[in-house]
Amino acid sequence: MGKPAVELVDVVKRFGDVVAVNDVSLKVEDGEFFSLLGPSGCGKTTSLRMIAGLETATEGDILLRGETMLGIPPFKRPVNTVFQNYALFPHLNVERNVSFGLEMKKIPKEEIETRVVEALEMVRMPDMAKRRPNQLSGGQQQRIALARALVNRPEVLLLDEPLGALDLKLRKAMQIELKQLQEQVGITFIYVTHDQEEALTMSDRIAVMHDGNVLQIGSPEEIYEQPINRFVAGFIGETNFLEGTVNQINGKTIDVSLDEHTIVKAHSNSSAHKGQKVGVAIRPEKISLASTGMIQGQILEIIYIGTDTRYIIRLKDDTSVTVREQNLNRIQSNKYQRGDEVGMNWDPAHALVLTE
């Protein structure tokens, strides 16, 4: 592995008094599918636009293959962007849209022609060359925007919520297609999204952003299984939080007492110490139901969703816990009834102690 494809070093972006990006540092490796994930207003799009050169960083440095991009205008950067609303040029047909970057780079005409044909074939739109953007559906426009960027063979492709405007079914299909395309062309992708499922599906690594800060960078598994704080745990997937105090630390497990009578076991966390107020985070699918368990509660709601059944269970202190059980057997619906008292158990390795 050589120099990282993209590196942000202590990047700050302020718009007047508003801090959009607050001291962000990250490295994107060559050929990686890297996602910036976070709720709207977290600074992910601003970060992307700074890499593209459409915004200037207030502080810090942005490097492309080890070379600083400070002061280099967007049209001289070896990156291309797929914009959120595609930003296809309405006055040019598909072919001219795709060839635009190559024409600007003064590539010979014959080469432009073959590369445009290749790019349109790559996004499976070979017959659309003469159409105008307004004659295409959203999904087709999306593909053309992708072809228009990829035809330039950029060092890095930046994608700003490219699937945001598509309906769910098409979006799912495009997610897989995009991922395959990225593996096929081997270009580094930096992908901005607020959809955690999308980020988990497609990315090699994810940076979770919130309020201008990068909270955690890791593979989808790391982000999902070992979120470092409550925000990440809550934003990625569904999580139950149990509030308590650290009672005892014994090797790999920590005992957390929720009240005088209830002690739950969780995976150890080096930053936790005895007597500290912490949250125990457990994913709904990691909890199993039994007649008795570490915690007890009453079933408030049973929701059948095909592959799984979800139970909403109310604890004594009124917090509710969601439990997800896979429907492995054909008939399972009458296992528990609403109002039943149930116990909940989990492998302590799957319960995380979060101090932040």
Next chain:
Amino acid sequence: MTTQIPPQTRQTQIKLDYQAAEYTSFMDRLKQWLFNGYASLFYLFLYAPIFVLVLYSFNKSRFPTYWTGFTLEWYKILFNDHLIGSALKNTLIVSISSTIIATIIGTMVSVGIERYRFRAKSAVDGLLFMPIIIPDIAMAIMLVVFYNLIHMDLGLYTIIISHIAFNISFVAIIVRARMASLSSTMEEAASDLYANEWNAFWRVTFPLLIPGILGGALFAFTLSLDDYVITNFTSGPGSTTLPIRIIGMTRRNITPEINALSTMMLLTAMLLVPLSLWLQRREDMS
């Protein structure tokens, strides 16, 4: 449990519904009739004078009081009238040159205001509206005083400069509306695709602005074509334009020659309308 309506009541109900429906349909027809009548009167009021004007351009009689027979005589006189010919030539010189120059300057102004931030931007913005707001007569006097001050002889040039002065604002406002509707991501996409500012403007921004620019130019051309007040003040010997000539002619006598001339101008305007509609459609398409 469903409630059963006794058959008797049901029948009455149906009858009532029927009467009500008949009543509303009568009201609807009345409304429709009134509306049609009003619309017809409205269009009659708008177009009857024009119809009369055109009709009397073909009248044999000198006087627009009686219809004495069909003739093309007045058109023959019109086309052989050298004063009208030279006035038309002047008008076209003024309109075309002032339209071209005002369109270029107006487009540059609107691109500048929409895309760049600079000091006194709001002042420039406000000043841009002035020529639209100030009465023609005040603007005319201002311009004459100005030409006097710089010792410029009144003539075609002063008319052209004056027309440019008021046309810039109209062009700029129309182009700006178009510019504002274009999102800046178009230019961002261009610069992302290796286009420098020059190429981004000429390859992307300008083509997208064309409908607005042509619309603005057309508007400027029409304004320039029939301007009387400002032209009258800023014209000199030998620079008579068509509107000035026509008003001069009517001072003496309204002859069917003027009707014929007006008909010709009407025809020109009617050719311009589909052109502007066509431009608008192109605008909607993109």
